[in-house]
Structures are given as C-alpha cells and as structure tokens.
Amino acid sequence: MNETLHITSPAVTTPPPTPSDVSIRARVSELNFWYGKFQALHSVSMPIQDNKVTAIIGPSGCGKSTLLRCFNRIHDLYPGARYEGAIELMPDGLNLVSRSVDPILVRLMVGMVFQKPNPFPKSIYENVAAGLYVRGIRNRSEVDGRVEHALKQAAIWEEVQDRLKKPAYELSGGQQQRLCIARALAPEPKLLLLDEPTSALDPIATAKIESLIADLANDVTVVIVTHNMGQAARISDQTAFMHLGKLVEYGETEQIFTNPTVDQTRDYITGRFG
Amino acid sequence: MDHTLKAVDLDLGSLSHAVAALGDLAVAQVRAAVDVFVRHDLPGAEKVVRADNAVDLQDAEIERNAVRFIALRQPMADDLRRPIAAMKMAMQLERCGDLAKNIAKRVPRLDAAPSEAKAASIAELGRMAAERLAAVINAYRSNDAQGAYDVWLKDTDIDERHEGVVREIVAGMAAEPDSVGDSIHLLFIAKNLERIGDHATNVAELVHYQITGTDLSNRPKL
Numbered sequence: 001m002n003e004t005l006h007i008t009s010p011a012v013t014t015p016p017p018t019p020s021d022v023s024i025r026a027r028v029s030e031l032n033f034w035y036g037k038f039q040a041l042h043s044v045s046m047p048i049q050d051n052k053v054t055a056i057i058g059p060s061g062c063g064k065s066t067l068l069r070c071f072n073r074i075h076d077l078y079p080g081a082r083y084e085g086a087i088e089l090m091p092d093g094l095n096l097v098s099r100s101v102d103p104i105l106v107r108l109m110v111g112m113v114f115q116k117p118n119p120f121p122k123s124i125y126e127n128v129a130a131g132l133y134v135r136g137i138r139n140r141s142e143v144d145g146r147v148e149h150a151l152k153q154a155a156i157w158e159e160v161q162d163r164l165k166k167p168a169y170e171l172s173g174g175q176q177q178r179l180c181i182a183r184a185l186a187p188e189p190k191l192l193l194l195d196e197p198t199s200a201l202d203p204i205a206t207a208k209i210e211s212l213i214a215d216l217a218n219d220v221t222v223v224i225v226t227h228n229m230g231q232a233a234r235i236s237d238q239t240a241f242m243h244l245g246k247l248v249e250y251g252e253t254e255q256i257f258t259n260p261t262v263d264q265t266r267d268y269i270t271g272r273f274g
Numbered sequence: 275m276d277h278t279l280k281a282v283d284l285d286l287g288s289l290s291h292a293v294a295a296l297g298d299l300a301v302a303q304v305r306a307a308v309d310v311f312v313r314h315d316l317p318g319a320e321k322v323v324r325a326d327n328a329v330d331l332q333d334a335e336i337e338r339n340a341v342r343f344i345a346l347r348q349p350m351a352d353d354l355r356r357p358i359a360a361m362k363m364a365m366q367l368e369r370c371g372d373l374a375k376n377i378a379k380r381v382p383r384l385d386a387a388p389s390e391a392k393a394a395s396i397a398e399l400g401r402m403a404a405e406r407l408a409a410v411i412n413a414y415r416s417n418d419a420q421g422a423y424d425v426w427l428k429d430t431d432i433d434e435r436h437e438g439v440v441r442e443i444v445a446g447m448a449a450e451p452d453s454v455g456d457s458i459h460l461l462f463i464a465k466n467l468e469r470i471g472d473h474a475t476n477v478a479e480l481v482h483y484q485i486t487g488t489d490l491s492n493r494p495k496l
Contacts, residue, residue, distance in 0.1 A: 258351060258487065
C-alpha cells in the first residue's frame with residue numbers, strides 16, 4: 001500500500017436532470033408573478049410529470065400556494081396580478097398564464113381543492129354534477145355515470161351512494177373534502193391541484209385522503225402544496241422546495257428527503273430553518 | 275446550523291457520543307486482548323472477557339436510543355442517516371468486542387507463552403487493526419468523510435499482513451509439530467484481528483454514508 005497516495009472521497013453527485021423520455025404533463029418556464037408591485041415568484045422553472053404526484057414544500061410565504069394558484073389562474077380574480085413566463089400544458093403546449101387564454105377554459109382543464117372543504121350548499125349529487133353542468137353536460141344518464149365514477153375515484157361512493165340527494169353539509173369534514181375532490185375530478189381535468197388538502201382534517205381522514213391521492217395518480221396528474229413534510233414524503237413522486245419565491249431544489253422525493261443536494265433544502269426538511 | 279427544536283440536537287449529540295464511546299471501548303478491548311496474549315497474562319485475559327459485557331450493553335443502549343429517536347423525531351435526510359448509521363456502527367463495534375473477547379479466551383488455552391517472534395507478528399497485526407479502528411472512530415467523532423474514506427482504502431494492508439502471519443505460523447507448524455495445538459489458536463487469533471480490520475472498514479463505509487449520503491463501493495486497485 002502506498003501511504004502517500006491520496007485519493008479524494010467521492011463527492012455527493014447531483015441527481016441527473018429529468019430524463020427526456022419522462023412524460024411531462026406541464027412545464028413551468030421562467031415563471032414570474034407579481035401581486036401589484038410585490039414580486040412573489042422569481043423565474044420558477046420545473047416540470048410536472050404526467051400521472052405523478054408533485055409536492056411543493058417550503059416555509060410560509062415562500063410562494064408555494066402562489067405557484068399552485070398560477071396553474072388555474074385564480075390570481076386573475078385580484079387586481080394588479082401579473083404573470084410573466086409560461087406554464088405550458090402538454091401535449092399541446094397551451095400556456096395557461098397567457099393573457100390570450102381564457103381563465104375559464106383553464107379551470108375546466110385544471111381542477112383545484114382547497115385547504116378547508118368548501119362544498120356548495122347543494123346535495124351531494126349536485127356538488128359533483130356542478131362541474132359537468134358548466135361543461136354543458138346535461139344528459140341525465142351521462143351525468144349519473146360520471147358522478148358515480150368521480151365519487152368512486154374519490155373513495156367516497158360507498159359512504160354516500162344511499163344519500164346522494166342529502167345536503168353535502170351533512171357529511172363529516174373528511175367526507176366533505178373527498179366530495180370536493182370528486183367534484184374536481186368529475187370534469188376529468190388534466191391536472192388536479194391540492195392546496196394543503198388535509199390541514200383541517202383529523203389523522204384518520206388525513207390517511208384516507210393520502211391513500212386516495214396516491215391512487216388518483218393513476219388517472220390524473222396531481223400537484224399538492226403541503227406544510228406536512230411527512231405527507232410530502234409519503235405520497236409524492238417528485239418534490240419541489242421553494243423559498244422566498246424561488247425554486248431552491250426539485251427532484252425525486254426519495255432523493256430530496258434522504259439526500260438533498262442544496263443545504264437550504266436540508267436545513268428546512270430537518271428543522272434547522274432559522 | 276442548529277435545529278429549531280433543541281431536543282433534536284441533544285438527542286443526536288448524545289447518540290454520537292455513545293457511538294464514539296463504544297468505539298473507544300472496542301479499541302481498548304482489542305489492544306488489551308493483544309496485550310494479554312503477548313504477555314500470556316491469564317488474569318488479564320479473564321478481565322478482558324468480563325469487560326465485553328460493557329460493550330454489549332452499550333450496543334443495546336445505542337440501538338434503543340436510535341429507535342426512540344426515529345420514532346419520536348421522525349428525522350429526514352442526514353438526521354435520518356445518523357441513527358441508522360449509529361445502529362449499524364454499534365453492531366460492527368460490538369462484533370469487534372466479541373472478537374477481542376475470543377482472542378482473550380484463547381490465552382489460557384495456550385500450552386505456553388508464544389515465542390517472541392510469534393508474539394511480535396501477532397502484536398503488529400493487532401496494532402494495525404486497533405489503529406485502524408481508532409482512526410475511523412476519530413473520523414466519526416470529527417465528522418470527517420475524507421478520513422473515513424482513507425481508512426476504507428487502507429484495509430488491504432491488514433489483509434496482506436494477516437497472510438504473512440499465517441504463512442509464519444504454518445511454517446512453524448511444519449518445523450515444530452508439537453506446537454500444532456498452540457499454532458491453531460494463533461491462526462484463529464490472527465484471523466480475529468484480520469476480521470477486526472474488516473469491521474473497521476465497514477464502520478468507515480457507514481461514517482462516509484452518514485456524512486455524504488453516498489455508498490462506498492468498488493475500492494480502487496492500488
């Protein structure tokens with residue numbers, strides 16, 4: 001053995017970029033967003049892989065919900081909101097944040113579920129059918145079939161099949177949230193956005209939603225914002241970490257939670273954030 | 275940077291301290307076992323055998339605390355690697371303690387004190403194994419991935435030394451047939467020391483993994 005030989009320990013390698021053969025459902029490119037004069041997003045670029053769950057994590061105020069809401073143009077409801085860059089929906093490459101694209105069209109293609117369950121003051125059936133009516137689908141047998149399918153996708157059919165005409169408010173919080181997921185799924189969106197969908201739920205209802213999200217990825221591409229890092233680790237395939245309106249790190253969830261390449265990511269997920 | 279939850283730092287610090295202390299204990303046991311062999315110190319050998327109990331207890335304590343830390347703190351990234359590596363390192367170090375105990379247990383079974391030449395050969399192999407183990411514990415204590423990597427690269431010299439010692443013992447057996455019984459004990463003692471070198475290499479891999487998150491494999495041919 002040559003004692004003078006000095007071989008350097010192999011450095012941590014950066015994971016390879018997303019392979020070109022991975023199917024992409026949406027691509028965020030150099031996205032900037034302003035609330036009036038305040039710039040909330042800075043040149044965010046990332047792919048959203050098809051039929052996968054992408055989690056967006058980061059501290060409060062990092063821009064994760066702002067980014068999520070760009071996907072379905074909710075910001076358009078507020079004066080002074082301004083987008084630059086693109087969120088292209090594949091395969092057509094339609095830029096969801098382009099002024100020339102009607103936000104109503106965007107919302108028909110991109111479903112969203114919010115932090116607190118927000119069923120309409122209607123029956124369980126009418127809640128799920130609402131999105132179909134907006135699309136002009138009124139044929140009774142078709143609506144019936146799609147309502148049942150969406151309720152099954154949202155894993156709530158067995159609990160409500162005998163009371164479809166009952167008010168949605170009679171359901172528990174966890175059931176209401178799954179009903180909202182069914183409502184978002186009924187129009188068969190290309191993307192499903194979930195903004196902290198379990199933060200108002202108890203652990204059992206949370207577990208049901210998490211299990212549901214994992215199953216949903218077979219049918220629809222999911223983007224979820226969550227403060228719960230265990231949840232991101234459990235249910236997502238890719239994870240994006242954001243801070244101060246910037247994307248700090250994006251990668252496979254396993255890599256992000258076991259060996260992040262950026263110190264800032266590591267500090268956040270291990271609870272060292274100052 | 276410290277964790278926001280101070281208890282996490284305290285738990286991890288305590289776990290690292292316990293692993294390093296177990297490493298020190300294992301190194302001391304290896305050195306003591308070689309020493310009692312060289313001096314044919316029967317009471318000393320008995321003491322080494324009894325002291326292995328402390329190694330076993332420390333190993334069990336580390337495993338309990340690592341499991342508790344994972345269950346209560348739900349760590350991620352390097353915070354997760356630390357209790358995992360601690361458990362696996364403790365297991366390797368506990369095995370080093372067993373091997374030291376095995377060496378000590380053979381001392382009273384020898385018909386006579388080893389010859390000066392044989393004692394010197396085994397002592398040199400023991401010194402290398404103990405130093406290798408001490409070096410990797412130092413790398414662990416100072417969070418030194420490069421230090422661990424250097425230890426990992428060096429294991430071949432212990433293997434080569436072990437082969438030399440085996441050749442010497444076998445040659446002695448041919449020359450002095452009456453010493454075959456003792457020589458077999460010496461072969462086992464040498465093998466135990468070579469295994470301690472292997473465990474030091476395994477610990478080096480774990481230290482490197484804990485710090486960098488990457489596995490060491492395919493040692494370069496020197």
